[in-house]
Amino acid sequence: MKSTIKLLILLTYTIAVFFIKNYLTLLIIAILNIILMILFRVPKLKALKNIYYLSFFIIFTAVINFLVENINSALLISVRLILVCNFTYTFKTIFSPMELAKAIETLCFPFKIFGVNPKDISLIINIALTFIPILSNEFIQIKYALKSKGIAMSGINKVKSIKYMMKPLIYGILRRTNELEYTLRVKGYSEI
Numbered sequence: 001m002k003s004t005i006k007l008l009i010l011l012t013y014t015i016a017v018f019f020i021k022n023y024l025t026l027l028i029i030a031i032l033n034i035i036l037m038i039l040f041r042v043p044k045l046k047a048l049k050n051i052y053y054l055s056f057f058i059i060f061t062a063v064i065n066f067l068v069e070n071i072n073s074a075l076l077i078s079v080r081l082i083l084v085c086n087f088t089y090t091f092k093t094i095f096s097p098m099e100l101a102k103a104i105e106t107l108c109f110p111f112k113i114f115g116v117n118p119k120d121i122s123l124i125i126n127i128a129l130t131f132i133p134i135l136s137n138e139f140i141q142i143k144y145a146l147k148s149k150g151i152a153m154s155g156i157n158k159v160k161s162i163k164y165m166m167k168p169l170i171y172g173i174l175r176r177t178n179e180l181e182y183t184l185r186v187k188g189y190s191e192i
Contacts (some may be wrong), residue, residue: 002098004106010091017080017087018111026079033086040094051082051090058082071082127180138172 020026036118049057058081066074101122110119142165151164 003095003103006091006095007100007103007107009089014084020074020080023076023079026083029083030132033083033090036087036090040090042090044095047086047089051085054085058085064133097129098136100129133171133175134176135173141171142168142172167173 009044017026020029026044036042037044058078061081062074062078065077104125105122108116108121109120111121145168146164
């Protein structure tokens with residue numbers, strides 16, 4: 001139940017931040033984020049790196065908002081995205097994958113009325129979340145392997161090198177999917 005409440009807090013927080021238009025309120029939320037990071041001993045450098053890795057997405061979203069609306073809208077969406085990304089990172093460090101699976105299973109329990117198994121939904125989401133770092137590491141390894149073979153990864157060559165990166169990445173995804181299917185069958189998991 002505790003994990004379900006944590007997940008509901010994350011979802012409520014994420015939705016609420018995108019409805020706030022007052023910069024003072026957003027500043028108060030930023031201070032609360034920092035306090036939470038200190039209380040739960042979240043590594044500050046890793047949190048900053050996380051925002052740095054997401055900066056392309058944040059800047060891209062801000063530019064689109066600037067072109068469609070105005071500078072204030074672009075700044076507001078940037079601040080909101082930074083706050084949500086930071087809070088999500090903090091949440092990720094204090095929430096284990098099993099807690100998340102149990103919370104999702106509890107929240108999806110009402111779908112049982114429609115014949116949907118909540119355990120299946122939590123399993124799918126848990127697998128997806130564990131696959132993200134695996135695929136990220138595989139992508140980095142492929143990039144380094146291509147660099148060591150002399151394939152340029154900058155400028156106009158970056159676009160050309162994508163085809164060299166995608167083949168092994170897709171192969172790796174398919175291979176891991178087969179391994180995952182085999183593992184689930186061995187453990188006796190059934191769709192029926």
